[in-house]
Amino acid sequence: MAAEPASTPLPSQVTAAQLIGELSRLVRQLPCPHCGQEAADHGAASPPPSQALVPAAREPYDDTPPRDPLDEIDDEERWLWRLVEEAERVAAAAPAGPDPRQLALAEQRCQEAYEAEQKVRARIQATQQALAQPSSWLRPRHRAALVRHLREDRAAVVLTAIQRGRIEEIRGRLRGVAERRAAYLTAHRTTLEAGRNARDELTRVLDHLIDSYSRMPQPPAWFRFGLDFPPEPGRRREWLDQARETMTQRRRASLNRPVL
Template sequence: MAIEAEGRHCTHCHEVDAKARIHRAVPTAREPLDQLSSPRELDEIGEDERWLWRLVAEADRVAAGAPPQPDPQQVTDAEERYALVRLAEERVLNRIRVTEGALARPGSWLRPAHRAALVRHLREDRSAAVATAVQRGRIEEALSRLRAIANAHAGYLTEHRIVLSAGRNARAELERIFDDLIDGYAKLSDPPAWFRFGLGYPPPPGAQPQWLAAARETLAQRRKLALEHPKW
């Protein structure tokens, strides 16, 4: 009993259980196709496959509600600009420290022209320091906004990771179903017109990958339409 209690509080076990729940929510939605022999049976959509479509629809709904994600290039550009302005600011501040140190030496008064040049450079560097600080502040503010948007997006995805992961698994299972169905339609002695003529089966030599992609898309659209409009 102690071992069981410990397992219930184990973080790793909790993650494993969460993954198991996701996979249990994505059933194998069709019996082997060698048991099917007619277009009517292939066209049939069982309850398990309907459940997969519901998982996909729910994941799509959740994904559509995610906060906007900033353009990664914008974040990269802002980070680069921030690094450059910080470097420029540090260089100016270093020059100011060096100049102030030189002016603090008593011997600087023995060279009036040199001291006057140092004072002029110090005045210019202090103005430059103000300008770079303002520029840094603006870039820092923009970068903070971009990071806040990115964090909100990432937090939303983390919060809904179970639904989104179940949707991805369901979509993968549906794709396997589509491939099995395509194989089933291809094995029929008299494939339906949409398959034979609409998709152009069999595909010409060398066009199999493109044909398969089109067949998957067509089959997905047909089955989704059949779910949305049962009398279609």
């Protein structure tokens, strides 16, 4: 007796895994959309082993311009710049001094008040001597006038003394400010003098660099265009001051980082 064929499983008996497998088989049997061949006969063309799927990274490109030897700063110049910076730091921390014009005016006003007071005191002394003369009683009106002037001068000497005291107080405050600044500068005189000497030496270094750049057949762009080299006739001094300032900024900036 022949065996009965296996019955087709009902949809309710098909599992999810079986359904996914059947769909995958049907997709593999579909013809290639490009050439129309069966997917099993066509086969996926694999790239040759020698062909890289990802391009190799290019070599890093250094676009930094070559360093000019004149831009190099040696240890001696660095030491000079440190002396200048230290002197500038000390000078910036110095107490502010008084306005020289105010101090000079206070000195002048104090001297004028002192002279005015001395004149009044001299008149008082002369009046007292005149009243002490016995002959002053022979002219009553004159003596009365002397007494009146004496009272006025005594009142005036009090006012001039008060005014002189106020002016001396102002002058004293201004002098105190000036003395505190002078004491600070005296205490740091060594540092300030070292910075001043270093600045003079650096000025000679900068002048040498400026001369070296100006003698180049092709000076750098910052020197040729930034400083308008060569200078116009008659403006050599102004141009040199500007070149020194620019060189100072470049050298000080390159102490911690290279200048391009």
